[in-house]
Amino acid sequence: MASTSEPATERPVRSDARRNRERVLAAAREAFTEVGPEVSLAEVARRAGVGQGTLYRHFPARADLLGAILVDGVATLCRRGAELAAAGPAGAALAGWLGLLLEHARVNQGLAGSYLSGGGLGERYPVTDCHEKIMGMAARLLADAQRTGAARADLTAVDLVQLIVGISLVTVRTQDSAQADRLLAVALDGVRVGMATGRP
Structure with missing residues (x-):
């Protein structure tokens, strides 16, 4: 029984991660357009509404x-x-x-x-x-x-x-x-x- 419940618990995590990645990309495009590619990654994370740790998990550099x-x-x-x-x-x-x-x-x-x-x-x-x-x-x-x-x-x-x-x-x-x-x-x-x- 435990094994049948595993996919159900994993899917939301993957979905959240994908949404976070898309939010970071959208925020970065906006920030780079407005400020330039030198904008801080902290500002990108702020605009995306995610923590810097989340940003760095998807984009280490x-x-x-x-x-x-x-x-x-x-x-x-x-x-x-x-x-x-x-x-x-x-x-x-x-x-x-x-x-x-x-x-x-x-x-x-x-x-x-x-x-x-x-x-x-x-x-x-x-x-x-x-x-x-x-x-x-x-x-x-x-x-x-x-x-x-x-x-x-x-x-x-x-x-x-x-x-x-x-x-x-x-x-x-x-x-x-x-x-x-x-x-x-x-x-x-x-x-x-x-x-x-x-x-x-």
Whole structure:
């Protein structure tokens, strides 16, 4: 009889731990956005409504927390890309996802730098995996758009990702909140220029 009751007592613990982890991640994203990646972990714990011991059980070091946020953000970005691809049309899906990529790059630019400078190159949250996933989604959406004639044929996924990262770099500290959107619109005109001008 005792053995049958064990799963019932373990499940709430796992559920609570998962909720605490999600609360810490949500609080950290908010704190890093408002204050920057240098915000204290004590402040993150306070915002999450958990003790520092709980935070450190899930994320023993700052790099673990930064890495988890980056990995979670990339997973969400790629999931949205798949949803856009399924909804179509291909040109709109690519444009929509590039907008999401720009927002992701601008929000997480400081986090990525802090993660790497803090030695965030381990196996738990490898940056290379994040990069490969983004490149894979960019290649998929671009290929779909090229097949339907919605994107010029000479573009590569590397071109697109570097273009978006470039826009993020030059606009992340601007006082003009609309500049990133304007530059993205110009970039998207370039993506579609082959169809507009008749060039391949």
